[in-house]
Amino acid sequence: MSQLPLDKYSSLIHLKNSYIPSMHYLNRSEEIINELLDILLKESDNFTNVEVPSDYADKRNLLRGLLNAREAKPLGVEILQKLDSLLQTELKEKGVVKVEQLKTVADLVPHNSFNQSDKFILWQGDITQLNAHAIVNAANKYMLGCFQPFHACIDNAIHSAAGPQLREDCETIMSLQRELESTGEAKITRGYNLPAKFVLHTVGPIVPKGTELTIEQKKQLASCYMSCLELANEIAEIKTVAFCAISTGVFGFPKLEAAHIAINTVNEWLNNHSNHFEKIIFNVFSYEDYQTYLTIFQP
Template sequence: MSSPDIVKVLSYLVQESENTSLERYTAAALESSEVYTQLQLLKYMLTVRSPDPPLPTEINQDINRILFHRSHNKLFTSRHSIKEKLRFADLSPKLSIWKGDITTISDVTAIVNAANSALLGCFQPSHRCIDNIIHAAAGPDLRRACYNLVEQRDFTQEPVGSAQITPGFNLPAKMVIHTVGPSLLPGSEPNQEEISQLAACYTSSLAKLEEQEEDGNDKSIVFCCISTGLFSFPNDIASNIAIESVRNYFSEHPHSSISEVIFNVFTETNLKLYRQNFAEYQEREILVPIEQPIFETHHPIIEVSKKLIQDTDYLIVSAGAGLSASVGLDYSSNEVFDKHYRNFKKYGPTRLYETIGHQWPSKLVEWSFWFHHYETVSRWPASESYQKLVRMLNCATNSFVITSNADGFFIKNGYDPKKVYSIQGNYYWIQCPIKCTQDSFRPMDAELQKVKPYIDLSTNLLMDSSHIPRCENCGHIMTMCLRGGWKFNDTPMETEKKKYKELLNKIVRENQKAVLLEFGVGLNTPSVLRWPNEELASENENNFTLIRVGNGPSSTVPIEYIEKENFIVIDADASEVIDLLVS
């Protein structure tokens, strides 16, 4: 079967929309777009699209294949793995609290969607409401199923407190229950009618699930925090209503086929509230703990990846900015800059990314920044994630690292520097800006030690311009040894560069197996790691398997590769995946 044709899908949706602002998305423009851009446009088009007319079968099938792949690249959480389960003292169903993305919980009969009264999902792409999140993950068939429900009824607005049910489509949950909660003015307190309406959302959802044959007497349901988002119901009152409504339902239905209720929260505020409520119920002996068998969570994509890593001849870790960001050195973070570089904010940058190519007011300020940055990175604490990754590399039969990060974190955390190719350069070196000779570079650390007595610790500024490093051969003011054009001197990395190229040639020549384990490689410099990794795996399917780990752009591969066995995507934080791979 050929791969899904996302260009054909998007061309159809753009043309169908008759939206003149989208005319720039010609087939040629879509073809040349990065896959992340294509997926963002697909999400936008499906969010704003009416469920009628139905999508053509071929277009709909391709959309579902793409969305199924996106959904199942995430790390699912089985309900069986949730710890600290309780039950009401006089009732059997289990209760628990779980903080996470409701579209990733598995082994459940149904999740509950806080819908609007039209019951067709949210049509505003920028909304981060639960309605939008669930519809985006489930796909267009969910909106069509809701539309069919709407068409069957005699009223135009779904009553507040009622519930409807549909299949889950591309979600791990088998079904979605849609309920409309009461909407309050921001900051207002609910009246008795609104309290009753919210309680009805919970009891109606349970009753609707009870009617289903799915999962027999072991039905399970996951409730989101209904009405507490855009509908402005106070969180503390809502959490009490949720628990009490569930208790009342099971008191009235002692022989219910529902065996488990999970309260899903997304914020720390709601997590704290539910935990407080559970604790109070336990103190009053209304809730009692349940002894749970130990359940080991198995993520299929993690298990597949582990097996590939264990069986491979070569493990090559390919690391981008997302890996260091996962351990705190996040170049896109305003907080990191505020904490470590506040003295340099007055010169314009507010994030580390903005210092790349920045025009500083003088060479004195520029070198003051680089000395401070080098010292900050050098003092960055050793990372448990990097250390685990290094242990994994050292356990492999053969291993190597290629990284676009200049921070030297692999070496800091104990990996052999002779097996690390820093393709974009390294903060450890400074070089002549005109590369007057191939050997016109020297260690940054020695330079810093010389100028330390002349740095004002209160401002982080070098106090005397005579201490700005200059080339010993031509006298030019030195620059960092970082890739930025033809003047970049990669001589300090030349040995590791040759080793890496020889390694790739050997793997193909001797028909060996290699895993390219890629972390946090996004779209800032895709030609450095991202595209070469894709090319290696696509042109040498029998030799290279690409395992791409990250969030956002770092969790996408071109659509033509999504169903290939040697392309695996894990849409999750790098540190979490490393923990799972070494566990």
């Protein structure tokens, strides 16, 4: 079976329906965490000897770890409502970053060589706080999120902030597709508890440590950006897209080369395709990565 197109899974994950997170249990975080830990620890015999810590932060970390490791299977409505309320409380504490208030690259670097720079934004921060219409997740070929508790990858961060509904949607898509996601392809789901309404999931190339970057790997990374733009362009309400630095984390793609590919591919795609995009955000997490992108934009 070939890679699944949007029209084959969109209705199954209710993509066109706006998700409204529950606020019913808002500002009752500690109570919610205690209740959810009790439920999740009883799900498996493997957790019978797990001791619940007394400290709030440690309890919250345990809850995140359990959800990270939990397979994609339905949770009850009340449990999801409590998780929604917890995640919305935490989002309020972190704060939402508004795309419309960020400077464009054209403002930042007025004499850059990219003709689409009035649509480009370079932003350093946590992508799960960004209110772009869609954010891009650097997924793996299984497309179900990262099952390793607390793993420092963007896949883990996005699934943790969105909630378990995101993994359920991914499971629905992959069960229907019946094959692993190909490198350079993309899928889309709702964003659930994220400020972004949608999440684009793409699988970037893996560059093993100590190996030389190949032409094929460069093409695969460019394909990730093109696939995300093409998929987002099928949905009229997506006018802003935030890209993470795909494949530059644990997948090992050299950061400078990846940034060149990202910027040039997006610029060229926008030049060659009719689209409704207003802003494209290049999101980086570290100051070093920000400087890498900035160097490319400098004339």
